Amino acid sequence: MKTMMKLFLAGVAFAGLFASAHAEDKPTIEIMSSWTSGGEAAALNVIKTEFEKRGGVWKDSSIAGFGAADAAFQNRIVAGDAPGAKQGVIGLAAADFVGQGLFNPIDDVAAAGKWADVLPTSIHDLISYDGKVYLAPTGAHGESWVFYSKEAFGKAGIAEEPKTWDEFFDDFDKLKAAGIVPVAWGGQPWQQTKVFNMILLSQVGIDGFLKIYVDKDKSQASIDGVKKTLEILGKLRGYVDAGAAGRNWNDATAMLITAKAGVQFMGDWAKGEFTVAGKEPGKDYGCMIVPESKGMVYIADSLWFPKTGNAATDKAQKLLAEVVMDPAVQVQFALKKGSVPMRTDVDKSKLDVCAQKGVELMASGAIVPDQAIVLTPQQVGALDDFVDEYWSGGSNDAASAAENFFAVFE
Numbered sequence: 001m002k003t004m005m006k007l008f009l010a011g012v013a014f015a016g017l018f019a020s021a022h023a024e025d026k027p028t029i030e031i032m033s034s035w036t037s038g039g040e041a042a043a044l045n046v047i048k049t050e051f052e053k054r055g056g057v058w059k060d061s062s063i064a065g066f067g068a069a070d071a072a073f074q075n076r077i078v079a080g081d082a083p084g085a086k087q088g089v090i091g092l093a094a095a096d097f098v099g100q101g102l103f104n105p106i107d108d109v110a111a112a113g114k115w116a117d118v119l120p121t122s123i124h125d126l127i128s129y130d131g132k133v134y135l136a137p138t139g140a141h142g143e144s145w146v147f148y149s150k151e152a153f154g155k156a157g158i159a160e161e162p163k164t165w166d167e168f169f170d171d172f173d174k175l176k177a178a179g180i181v182p183v184a185w186g187g188q189p190w191q192q193t194k195v196f197n198m199i200l201l202s203q204v205g206i207d208g209f210l211k212i213y214v215d216k217d218k219s220q221a222s223i224d225g226v227k228k229t230l231e232i233l234g235k236l237r238g239y240v241d242a243g244a245a246g247r248n249w250n251d252a253t254a255m256l257i258t259a260k261a262g263v264q265f266m267g268d269w270a271k272g273e274f275t276v277a278g279k280e281p282g283k284d285y286g287c288m289i290v291p292e293s294k295g296m297v298y299i300a301d302s303l304w305f306p307k308t309g310n311a312a313t314d315k316a317q318k319l320l321a322e323v324v325m326d327p328a329v330q331v332q333f334a335l336k337k338g339s340v341p342m343r344t345d346v347d348k349s350k351l352d353v354c355a356q357k358g359v360e361l362m363a364s365g366a367i368v369p370d371q372a373i374v375l376t377p378q379q380v381g382a383l384d385d386f387v388d389e390y391w392s393g394g395s396n397d398a399a400s401a402a403e404n405f406f407a408v409f410e
Contacts (some may be wrong), residue, residue, distance in 0.1 A: 039272015271338030
């Protein structure tokens with residue numbers, strides 16, 4: 001009996017060692033992400049599920065708030081303990097890491113998948129540096145959206161979407177009179193900057209927007225456009241509730257879902273929250289581009305692949321890049337996240353009515369890049385500070401503020 005027991009225990013130990021060794025052979029990767037809200041987490045799970053189906057092992061290191069996640073990522077980089085992948089925006093921040101030699105290229109995966117043929121040229125250019133591809137794009141978001149509660153609009157007697165800012169403010173007055181918070185405001189600097197940008201685009205147009213952010217144009221036309229933008233932004237202060245300061249964007253979306261507020265200015269990722277809550281676009285909520293805007297501000301998300309010095313992680317990174325760009329994953333991710341697929345060859349018929357509007361704008365070229373794409377992280381921070389100071393300070397001196405705006409580029 002003792003001999004049998006020894007053989008049994010030896011077999012168990014061997015099996016354990018074999019299972020452990022087998023697990024170590026699997027492509028394992030740690031993902032650092034700020035996608036923690038309901039819709040974001042559901043979208044990230046689409047990638048996770050497919051990654052695991054293909055034999056990968058997924059380790060989640062999500063941190064709420066992209067500012068906090070970015071800070072944690074930088075700390076990990078400095079400490080020499082980089083995660084295998086990081087969710088981040090396509091733009092100059094990623095380019096800075098690539099320039100320092102901190103990211104692994106995935107151009108062999110991109111070449112095998114013919115990414116250059118299925119991605120918009122502008123996006124392929126943005127994920128490539130010195131002829132090599134470094135980022136795997138997950139989806140694009142429109143940031144010029146206004147979402148509104150159908151129930152709230154009905155209670156306030158609003159039958160049509162406003163076509164001008166004057167009409168919009170009239171509708172805000174109707175919502176206020178009906179005892180409804182007109183604007184579900186997320187009082188965080190990054191959210192306020194996005195509202196500033198969508199208003200700016202409506203006031204200066206696509207060419208004017210690009211002149212300001214890309215060319216750093218300081219002409220009188222640009223100054224006047226910023227002034228008009230600040231005047232509209234300042235007027236919005238009278239239509240937010242007392243609890244707006246510091247509010248998370250998804251908490252603001254919840255105010256629309258429960259019809260406690262009328263509208264929210266936000267990127268189309270807000271749709272993910274409506275989806276999780278079982279709400280349907282066109283039925284429970286509506287979506288429109290801000291009044292008087294001829295285009296849409298966009299931002300593109302991607303996965304970054306830091307150098308870890310681990311060959312197994314390098315292998316996992318390439319598998320993850322393949323998964324992210326899989327056509328079916330791109331569509332399912334977009335449905336959960338509220339985004340638009342980056343691939344141009346996927347079936348877009350499954351996208352909701354709001355996403356279809358975004359696809360039309362992107363296809364027609366009526367888009368301008370978010371500041372994170374064209375400005376340095378330091379300039380992005382200065383812009384957030386500028387908008388927050390104007391909003392939180394309660395200043396109505398739009399003319400003086402407009403003159404000071406261009407200091408954010410210095």
